[in-house]
Amino acid sequence: xxxxxxxSPLDRSAVIDRYFMEHRAKIIDVAAFLDRVExxxxxxxxxxxxxxxxxxxxxxxxxxxLLDGQSERARRILELLSDPGEAAIERAPMKGAxxxxxxxEGGEHRSEADREASP
Amino acid sequence: MNYIDPHVHMVSRxxxxxxxxxxxxxxxxxxxxxxxxxxxxxPQGFFDxxxxxxxxxxxxxxxxxxxxxxxxxINPKEAEDPGFAREVIDIIPEFLDRPNVLGIGEIGLNKxxxxxLEILEAHLELAAQRDLMVLVHTPHLEDKLKGxxxxxxxxxxxxxxxxxxxxxxxxxxxxxxxxxxEVLDGGFWAGMTLYxxxxxxPQRAADIFEMHGTERIWINSAGDWGPSDPLAVPKCREEMRxxxxxxxxxxxxxxxxxxxxxxxxxxxxxxxxxxx
Numbered sequence: 001x002x003x004x005x006x007x008s009p010l011d012r013s014a015v016i017d018r019y020f021m022e023h024r025a026k027i028i029d030v031a032a033f034l035d036r037v038e039x040x041x042x043x044x045x046x047x048x049x050x051x052x053x054x055x056x057x058x059x060x061x062x063x064x065x066l067l068d069g070q071s072e073r074a075r076r077i078l079e080l081l082s083d084p085g086e087a088a089i090e091r092a093p094m095k096g097a098x099x100x101x102x103x104x105e106g107g108e109h110r111s112e113a114d115r116e117a118s119p
Numbered sequence: 120m121n122y123i124d125p126h127v128h129m130v131s132r133x134x135x136x137x138x139x140x141x142x143x144x145x146x147x148x149x150x151x152x153x154x155x156x157x158x159x160x161x162p163q164g165f166f167d168x169x170x171x172x173x174x175x176x177x178x179x180x181x182x183x184x185x186x187x188x189x190x191x192x193i194n195p196k197e198a199e200d201p202g203f204a205r206e207v208i209d210i211i212p213e214f215l216d217r218p219n220v221l222g223i224g225e226i227g228l229n230k231x232x233x234x235x236l237e238i239l240e241a242h243l244e245l246a247a248q249r250d251l252m253v254l255v256h257t258p259h260l261e262d263k264l265k266g267x268x269x270x271x272x273x274x275x276x277x278x279x280x281x282x283x284x285x286x287x288x289x290x291x292x293x294x295x296x297x298x299x300x301e302v303l304d305g306g307f308w309a310g311m312t313l314y315x316x317x318x319x320x321p322q323r324a325a326d327i328f329e330m331h332g333t334e335r336i337w338i339n340s341a342g343d344w345g346p347s348d349p350l351a352v353p354k355c356r357e358e359m360r361x362x363x364x365x366x367x368x369x370x371x372x373x374x375x376x377x378x379x380x381x382x383x384x385x386x387x388x389x390x391x392x393x394x395x
Contacts, residue, residue: 009329083264091199094230095154095230101261102261
């Protein structure tokens, strides 16, 4: 487990006391969502169809970040959910966004800072 | 304690929201031009929209003692047709001398396309020519990191080409944990938008202040026609208060910082101007 420089006016036990219930509810929501996806009928008849959706792959990878013991989890999950490219695309395919990069195959993108900090 | 909401789309909100914001201590707002939820069919549609932003909304806000300001542009969601977008940009100068216009915004990128980039550059050129401040929209969700970097590279290239753009007069909005550091390190101002699901929550915004400091950064509600909360700024202030942040720190991020940045326009006021 990494430790980061204290920067909150609250001490650790106060943070846990204040925010635990809210985040208990959120992680159960995640679990219930994954259960709901599994219970839903396949649109194609293939029982595995949809379970490899890029959004689910991204969510599973994000859950791994929660458990890796390293700090700056929010930044790293946002990077994992991001398009890592640099060049402009030819045309906008739509106005909205899906919340995850559709090219995600697995693993964690590394930021410029991470790249500089490691070989 | 008074506060400023420096990014809120009141054209999409009811008059009741003005009242609730005033009751919560809001004294001034800025309203960037944005996507109305549908594509406008002609430049005349934007002429009417700019009239609302520079005439109708200031009057509506003044009824509740809120000083209203605006930024003008064609937003990146309607920039995929560059010819149409340039027709809209051509009518912006007609409105720039109106007293509540602070600059060009919210320009930027949406899906990071070539056409969006071309229109971003056209807006930046207009801002540089007229020595105007700029409010930048960064893309949503998976497109934000790439788009934020493209925008900063585009501005840096313009500055290298002798543009009068100054990062200290440009605010890059909708930053989150993965973009805030690069924006601040680039010398820009940064805005955090407080949304229920798709941007920062008040709790995460307070975390970002704790991790990245309170210099050149503000919070806004970006209240609009989608899931959003026009009282998000006072809710973030309350979150900071409950954590034990000093009153002066809370005032800095919700009043002093936006006032400092916006006052560079020479037009920003925290009091409603008397009308004849």
